[in-house]
Amino acid sequence: MDNENKNPLTPEEESTPAQEAIEPAGPESPAAEIPAEETQTASEPDGTQGEAPAEETSTSSQDAADGEPPMQDEQEPSEALAPVPEADTEKPQKPKKPKKDSHKGKYRGISLAMTAGFLVVVILLNVVVSLLAERYPSMNLDLTEGHVNTLSDSAAEIASNVQNPTTIYIMASEDIAKSDTLLAEYGIKYSQVSALAEKMAERNSNISVEYIDLDQNPAFASEYQDDGLMTADVLVKTDKRYRVLAYTDLFDVQYSQTGMVAYSMVDSALASAVSSVNADTLPLAVFDTGHNEMMDTTLYKNLLTSNNFETQEINLLTDEIPENAQLFVLATPATDYTPDEIEKLEAFLNDESKASDRSLLVTFYPGQDALPNLTDFLKEWGLDVQQSTQVVETDPNSYITSDPSYLLANQSGDITLSRATSDYGYLLMPQSCPINLLFDERNGITTHTLATSSSSAFLYDGTEESISNPQTGEHTLAALAQKTITTGEGEATANVVALGSTFMFVDGIINSNTFGDGRYLTDLAKYVTGTEGETTAVETRQVQTSIADISMSLLQVMVFGLGIFTILIPLIVVVIGVVVYYRRRRL
Known part of the structure; x- marks a missing residue:
């Protein structure tokens, strides 16, 4: 019969072992009626199919007789191995190996490229930041104690206002100047000079910084033979003038029992030098040296120079007062002046050919020898200094260092020395003579009180009675007399200043940040010469540098x-x- 000769494993119905494993037998499938242990689903290793038992064959014939599809008779091995035409059969597919994902290689390449790009960006960023730090030094954080690598407000203002080409020459190679090896044996951080000079140049394109190695360029020093340039000095120059700063102007090294301590004055020194070489004119302060002066004027000269004064020394007995002098200083003379010298002082103050203000400043010390000619001259200006008397305090809040003669003076409101500064803080006037004002106004001369003691002070004249029965009261410690002079170009002011204390000019007071003496004396000098407000005031600032750098x-x-x-x-x-x-x- 046709049904009996039909091959159940035709290409249309043949299933692969993989399909038989996946597709479960349905309820109508003949395989579902055969117990699991009698059903063989896998081929033998040699590629032949397993043989069903004889009982299974007879059961299949019986099913066919009952009208059900007969099971395929077991094929001979030769028939099982007979090749099936390629067109009519589908070979079982072997599991293919997974292909390599080309996207992974692509992503891996992108990852490497991004990593390399990131490294390049980091390197370029580092280079750019380094270049910017060199071009703009202010980008560098100043973590030093006292901020010694940061320009003060006054220094920054001076640098910003420079209108003339200004060059700051540092006498060292750039590497040496920035490495702190120069003057390191004194505990000095010389790199502050480079740091602040370059920050000035950053603020104003008119300022430039150059490094001069004197060993490599000795010809540069030969141009300034009179100044004796040395390594670590600084020269600030414009077309108008130049100024040399020795390393002692930049740093102050002090010795004590505990060792050596270095202080930096770089900020104020550079600022004053830049300001002075750019000023149109500089007032001249002249110091007399012919009367065994008791006061060391070194620090006062430095203070004036730092604030755009020129200084000069003469012997009043033999020399004439320079025509351009505006301030003449008698620094606690030990001997009296001759009548000729007094005439020179009078001519200086009353010169009608000079259009500028002019002033005489005299300092005193208790116990100083009598100076009758000078005393009479000052009395004509309404000032009477009691050289044999000393002002002493009784109130502990009005003196310091457990010494009642170290007076904390009160500033008088009669005269305003500076519009920018109204309060100088602690004004210390140790061992001061009292000054009596003989009149308020006479012959065109007016007198003014500059500083006083507290009302609890008394006068000590060396007697026991002055101590046992003190007469307390306020006493004048600094005074000013003024006179208007009519000149060919208008009016000028002649000033005579008497200061009862010499010790306010000493180291530790005039240059101390604790006391206001330095600022007070600077503004006083500018006021009596008529130069107040012409330039930015520069306060000499000392900052210790030998302590730990990082704050x-x-x-x-x-x-x-x-x-x-x-x-x-x-x-x-x-x-x-x-x-x-x-x-x-x-x-």
Whole structure:
């Protein structure tokens, strides 16, 4: 019969072993009626099919007789191995090996490129930041104690106002100047000079900085033979004039029992030099040296020079007062002046051919020898200095160092020395003579009180009675007399200043940040010469440099060093890397 000769394993119905494994037998499938242990689903290793038992064959014939499709008779091995035409059969497909994902290689290449690009960006960023730091020094953080590498407000203002080409020559090679090896044996941080000079140049294109190695360029020093340029000096120059700063003008080294301490004055020294070489004119302060002067004028001269004064010394007995002098200083003379010298002083103050203001400044000291000619001259100006008497305080709040003669003076409101400064803080006037004002106004001369003691002070004249029965009261410690002079060009002012204290000019007071003496004496000199407000005042500022450079606390160092750079930044990089990795795996 046709049904009996039909091959059940025709190409249209033949199934692969893989399909038989996947498709479950349905309820109508003959295989579903055969117990699992009697059904063989796998081929033998040699490629032949297993043989069903004889009982299974008879059961299939019986099913066919009952009208059900007969089961295929077991084929001979030769028939099982007979080749099936390629067109009519479908060979079982072997599991293919997974192809390599070309996208992974692509992503891997992109990852490498991005990593290389990131490194390039980091390197370029480092180079750019380094170049910017060199071009703009203010980008560098100043963590030094006292901020010695930062321009003060006055120095920054002076640098910003420069209108003439100004060159700051540093007498050292650039590498040496910036490495702190220069003058290191004194505990000096010389790199401050380079740092502040370059920050001035940054603020104003008219300012430039050059480094001169005198060993390599000795011809430069030969141009300034009279100034004796040495390594570590600084020369500031414009077309108008130049000024040389020795390293002692930049740094102050002090010795004590505990060792050597270095202080920096670089900020104020550079600022004053830049200001002075750019000024149109500089007032001249002249110091008399012919009367065994008891006061050391070195610090006062430095103070005036720092504030755009020129200084000069003469012997009043033999020399004439320079015509351009505006301030003449008698620094606590030990001997009296001759009538000829007094006439020179009178001519200087009353010169009608001079259009500028002019002034005489005299300092005194208790116990100073009598100076009758000078005393009579001052009395004509309404000032009577009691040289044999000393002002002593009884109120502990009005003196310092447990010495009642170290007076904390009160500033008088009669005269305003500077519109910019109304209060000078602690004005210290140690061992001061009292000054009596003989009149308020006479013959065109007016007198003014500049500074006084407290009302609890008394006068000590060396007697026991002055101590046992002190007469307390306010006493004048500094006074001013003024006179208007009519000149061919208008009016000028002649001033005579008497200061009862010499010790206010000594080291530790005139240059101290604690006391206002330095600022007070600077403004006083500018006021009596009529130059107040012409230039920015420069306060001599001393900052200790031999202490630890870094002012950050240990906690700040831990936060910045360990917290940010050691932990935070690497952690951020790791997190970004992990996120990028997993995002790429899902692509």
